[in-house]
Amino acid sequence: MKANRSKLHLMVTVAATAFALPHAVAPALAQDAGSVPAPNSTVPASKARPAQKEASGDRNAASAARPSDTDASTTGSVSSEGDQVGISASAGTPVPAKSPVTAVPGPGDLDPTDVVVTGYRASLSSAQQIKRDADAIVDVVVAQDIGKLPDNTAAESVARVAGIQVDRFGDEVRQVLVRGLPDLATTFNGRDIFTGELRRSQLQDFPAGALAGLEVYKSGTADLLEPGLAGLINVRSRRAFDFNQPFTIAGGFRGTYNDQSNKYDPNGNLLLAVRKDTPVGEIGILVNGSYNQSRYRNAIRVGSGTITTLSVNQRPTPVEVGRSFRYPDRVSVANPSGKRVRPSGNMSVQWKPASNLEVYYDFLFQGFRQDGYNDQFDVFLRSGSPPPALSDVVLVEGTDNLVESFTKTGGDRAQTFRSTSKSYTNTFQNALGFKWQAGRARISADLAYTRSEYGIDEWSFDTATTVVPVATVQFFADGGNAFALPGFDALDPNNYKWRGYFERTNRTNGKGWQGRTDLELETDVSILPKLQFGVRWSDRDGSLRNGTRYAFTERLNIPLTGLGLGDLVTTQDAFRTDVQGLRSWLAPARGAIIANQEALRLRSIAALQQLIATTPATAANDAAIRDWRTNLPLLATENVQLDPTQGFRGEETTYAVYGQGRYDLSSLGLDIDGLFGVRVVNTVGRYSGVGRVTSGGVTTAVERSTDANYLDILPNVSMRIRPTDKLQLRLAATKTRTRPDFSQLNPAVTITEAAPPPPPTPGVPVEEPCDPRFPVNLCGRVNATGSGGNPNLRPLVAHNYDATIEYYFSRTASITGAVFYRDLDGFISNYLQRFIDPVYGLIQTTSPQNAGAGRIKGWELGGQTFFDFLPGALKGIGVQANVTYVDGKTAYPLATNADGSVPPTPPLVRIPFVSKWTYNAALFYERNGISSRLSYNRRSPFVTGNLYTNGIYTGEGVLAIERLDFSISYNPIKQLTLTIDATNLLAKPFRSYIDYLPERRYTRDVRDEGRYFGIGSRFRF
Template sequence: MKANNNLKMFKRSSLALCVIGVLMGASSPVLAAEGPQADDNIEVIEVKGMRSSLQKSLNTKRFANSVVDAITAEDIGKFPDKNVGDALQRISGVTVDRQYGEVSGVTIRGTAPEQSRILLNGQSVANTSWYDLGPATRTFNMELVGAEQISGVEVYKSPEARIEEGALGGTVNLQTRKPLDLDANTYMVSAEVARSSLYEENDPGAAFLGSWKDEDERFGILAAYSFEKLTSGRQVLESLSGYYPYFAANEQTGEEAAVGAWGIGSQAFRAERERTSAQLTLQFMATEDFELTLDYFNFEFDNPHVNHNFLTVSARGSEATNVVNNSLGGTESATIQPAYASIIYNPVVRHAVNMEADVLNLTGKYTGDGYTLSGVVGQSTSKGGTQGGSSSWWIPATDEGDKIGDPAFPNGQGSVDGGFSYDATGPYQVQLTSLDATDASQFKHAQEANYESSLQDHDIAYAQFDVVFELDNDYIDNIASGIKYNTSDFSREAYNRNPSEIIGFVPDGNLANWSGGVLTGLHSQSSGNTLNSYAYLDENKWWDFISQKYQNGELVEVLNKGNTFSVEEEMLALYAQVDFSGDNYRGNLGVRYVTTEQKSTGYADGNVFNETVDYDNWLPSLNIAYNLSDDLILRGAASKVMARNNYSDLKPGLNIATNIGSANGGNPNLQPYESNQADIGVEWYFSPSSLLSAAVFVKEIDNVVNVVESTEYVETCGPSEDLWDECRVTRPQNSGDGSVTGVELQLQHTWDSGVGFLSNYTYVDSEQTNAAGEKEMVPGVSENSFNGSVFYENEYITARVAYNWRTEWQGVGALNTVLNDDYSQWDASITWHILENLNLTLEGVNLTNEVIQSRDTTYDLTQNTIEFGSRYYLGASYQF
């Protein structure tokens, strides 16, 4: 206890010293304030437009001491892709995670998305999520960030001691603009219309950026704001729940066992996404040596949505006939005989769905005679989650009983219209025996099903002080050291509805009285009997009815203690780094020490329970670049890195399912992932805008987390006390290790004619051991990926076509092991330079409307067929 108190006092004293340093004239370190370290050798770039941005990006890579790739905006409001996530997929070693069309996370060099760090001007951003069914991760959601305010992006694939820890794969630093870097009275306005092919609605967007500075260029103000709307979503032919035998073999009829998913769904997810982003930056050069910058950012993302899902539920049928199984025992096709609620139309309406993040930074920099003091104090807050909503069940109108659990049918309920047949060898094919899915009058309300709401809060605060001593030495350029104190408080509150399932309260319970029409043209990329049309619920009419039920007190939300938790962390980091150079070489050598105190709070047996854990990490790093010639660089790196675990994995306590004798929870005692890694590569810059490079990298990973099931004694876990010692408990444990070996190849070139191309290929052999000691793929990682772009630019137009391809990868968060098939995507854009400062742009994303196809690996059956649709943007921008 005394040691912990001393640690806290040391941390608080360190924080005070950092604050004092800022008030005396400190600023953020080089990464936060200026991006890559300045280098007098960087070539002067005179060309404009896309060629200029590519040359700037290459210069960032070329003259960096570590392994870095960069993306540079052509000009204000001219980021090379529609959003930051789309742009990141163009970098070698990077693949992206798409859940609902737009990029939400990135995978770097064979590691999971949550093991990459996303920084804004070198600092962490608080993060929450709107998706209520997913884990609480540390990944900053890329859906929050519009591209208009971003001036450039750096991807650090090898660490430096000065850069904040926490990345196993790599660190992405998003850079924004400053007023003193721009011409006085610089303004940009833009407007656009967006359209998704799935829902064909025209949605507006607009952006503004204005920058002013005084005549002496000592004080400047920059303000920016953007908003963007898009009606989009996804359409999915999906399996629900894991795969298991839902009907045993019938010896009398000779039918084999029916093995597959609980049910099959025809899903149409429709969201009215709205994103806003605001920035205010004040910059003041108090003297030639003393600079202060105050930044404020606000990001908001609203995602009200409705998820229509027409379910054919094999496991609720009375029996299976015509069963055809494959060699693995999985049912490829079958006919399901009707039973009560073996067909369910399940619309889920969620109107309060959002996430928001704020960032406030005060940075400063003082340059003395042979030294530089820098520092930052700041905070970031985020709120998010999904609140309220409705999940209703509508079943065939001819099913016996007006509701599930109808007391008039104590011996069970039957159905005559709940039969269907299905095929699971490709995108799910379903044929209904008698029901007409497009006729709303053939459905009735059965129950309002339970669901979970969640509220998430994340607050971080940080203070940092750095000093750099410049040396007049033949070998050492400078010595830098610093200290950073960082706190992170994450909490999640979960709510269930009480009573959990509502039945029999709907007047005029036939769907015809609540229908908004018929959904048509679903699953356009999948042919056959795909249930591509069915009657749907009028979500606005229904939500007015459900809202009144809440107001009347008939529906009440109560805290779900099993999924409610918080994780509070205090982190103190110290580092020292030496930058060195000679006639043909340069680099840096450093070490970062970080200590973490983590307090996890949850519920056990209905009571508050918390556990505190301390751990520390020594993280050495070495980066070196050797000039084989003026244009040829040999580069090497070696380091040790760490990544902290997902917040949801750290929660204490258990969520107990009493009736079935199982429980699940987190593990506050998890140790962070650790990795020893090395890189070696060669880069040939055969013209100012051309590169041919190759690199090999390896990672050896410890403390891999797997979900492990064990039998334990847990009170109330089981329908009777004599079964409490047989509770099946699943929780994460550090039970494995992993390894990554990869190769990156890059080639890009631009001709004087304005034609150019960019291309890269990445091979990754990434695997980890599971709880049974078996080797398996790392979720989210593809073995092969390729990116290519061809462009043409002159004074009148800029045009580009881009292609992205990746091989199969394991699904993230699936109930059973799922593999997604190879995926490719075409994007294109063309900009007409009408006047010197006036541009008209047409952009298309996923032009061919590619789908993500996945399959279960145990039985080799279809899992999901996900269609995001194409997105189109028509916009105009003017700069003055």
């Protein structure tokens, strides 16, 4: 472990109208090429509906296709009319793929003279149609013209959908939550896809410009790959048969500027599609490539999460402030930054030897490359022997335990680190399958192999100040911590010395096979027109290996100028305001650190040997020196050695079978239809890891493994009621579950005995700070710390109940609402706990735990329309808005009282990362070749962690987040679109906090993030 090394840890995680993006005219949910009859085909009599009752398609036969472990072919084709895109009558209409009739305009639609539906209207119409006709409760983001999604990644694109919340770090979405839950499944063209040891792929790794659509399933059906608690998000790519031209070339290029990093970045994608009739049948080939780059730099004012008390020998002044106040034990500034590159590509080959048979091959490559950097400067406010003096203490008015500001003198020196990392992800998926229509039966099969790897290498150069600077600290300056170091010259090299050198290597790998076969059968029974059956098998594994090494060299007092790293440089000031006093300091150039890794390694070995030789008297009792002795052989090697005690392996096989029926009561005079079905999944797994126990300077490896074999029965039933041609109601009841990640199931545990405290200063009493979050008997200095997985974790289970009401009053106008309720059991989160161990005494551990029963309830309301009743150019104005309310609570699993007793009923606490309120609003304008959009998003405060002791809830959280984005495009010719856009225009800082007592709070982080400005073009021929 890295001794005395503080690094910034930021926890970022995560049926209304979809936010439909421009120029989409084919259904995003369509998975079934060739299933829509030709315009002159015969509609089965049992399916025909009176035209006057249809406002936008045949809703009686609305079994909208879903991923269902299948491919991604669309039924409709997109005309090659550039931005003035219309519906291609010869290729289908924007109705679900399995709908047997084409759309028939009804009395509620737009003026019949509006023949061509384009731009925002087309995408809103398509998304609305899919939502209306789908069997499941689903929202869609459609982007049928290549590159029309204005966001960089798929994760950004779903952020505006009702019921979705996102968390960001480093200027991009890192986590997606659906109706308050992060436990969702991701699929690519209906297939399972994952990265490394995870069970899911990261949506931010899918470049938006390469996508055909995103489908957010909020309720499951039996034929879906089993969704997580939150649902399922399917990412859909294009295929050659999506296009009705023999040859199509399309793409887009965009440059962006970040006002925080002051960097320009290129982004682009290019697609080539060919389809041709040959003597052996029709053949289609599509190749698509994408490149996405962004450089970011944030500036963060940081406060420690440890809220400490005064030592017995500290005498704060003025004396009137008393001794009851508490304060963070450290304040810092940090500048995380980096360069991300995401290359990706996909290819599809389709062969149709007969009208009722299609064979296909799909390939996907998904890449991620990041050069990450961070500079951090830490000032310690309590540690030291003797501890620092606090003067000029000012309390927050009306309190005796909350500090506004003070001056710190003495105590420990300040310290800094400059870290550099290189990370990568490579994910490959190959798939082969067929679809065969044999009379009333449709048979399909798909076999896929996925392989993914992730790696990161990190190097950190650490320094300490040669003097202990005086610090003036404010805890509520412009909403957060701020400090200055009066009298300390941060640009004087003589004020710094070498503190240490740290290296880390991490490698994760995952691979797996998956196969499925599905049968869809149309019957002669009017009330049961369709039956579906299927089987699925998967076999995959995931593993992680990690290694670290650290040389702690501070005691040698080596100046920075004596290390041969060249001239020192000033770290970049990325703050937007002047409230923070210290914003830049000296450090070696990053290039010098990376280029001199071997020299730094050899210099570290020499320093450790010198320390061991010069401190023999304390070597037996000094845990740091014992660590140095252990590290010497590892430091001597060229590469960081992967430590078997810092890894795990999981192997898992699943077998699934499902059956589902569609019922339709129209023959009985009732406008009611729906689904009923069940999916049964058997999971067989083995999980292993090597833990380590360090005691008395001796580390012992402990290998552990565990097996699992469990069955999940996941039923679903839904109903759709249509009182009128414009109004419909849905009811759905489903059961879903999410398996724990492999890393969470790791049975290995690491326990490390704490280093002994430093020798006391004569005449100065020693007292350890008491963390007020814990009862008195669990306060003070811990004797050991522990961490690890939990092989006893069980899958998260939810019983879900949904109801929607949807009113569609034109092709592009609707009002929809939804209410939902989730009964949860086993919500997993990392929990901090302390207890008295018979061997170590007071020990503090962190591990994932299943919470008890919980629930999520809420509602969504959304609407969209264009103001076609306005005169002239004002007809181009349109609006879209939605609001979501979520109330999520779960039982805290580790509630204890001061006497060690456990309450009979664990308390309910807020589920981490769930905002109660989420708002989205967008204003459109589209007329005469101009399309523009102004969109606003806000989510209310949420917690990131909970702690409950003595009947008191405390925890950490994030304040409200809001963003404003703008884009505008112009078509000088129909094949070309010019674009300008800007994101995060408000640039309001991210703010997090820690509650250490009820109604007592300190700010944790205040983070300045970048605004992005882009200019680009899209084309299609």
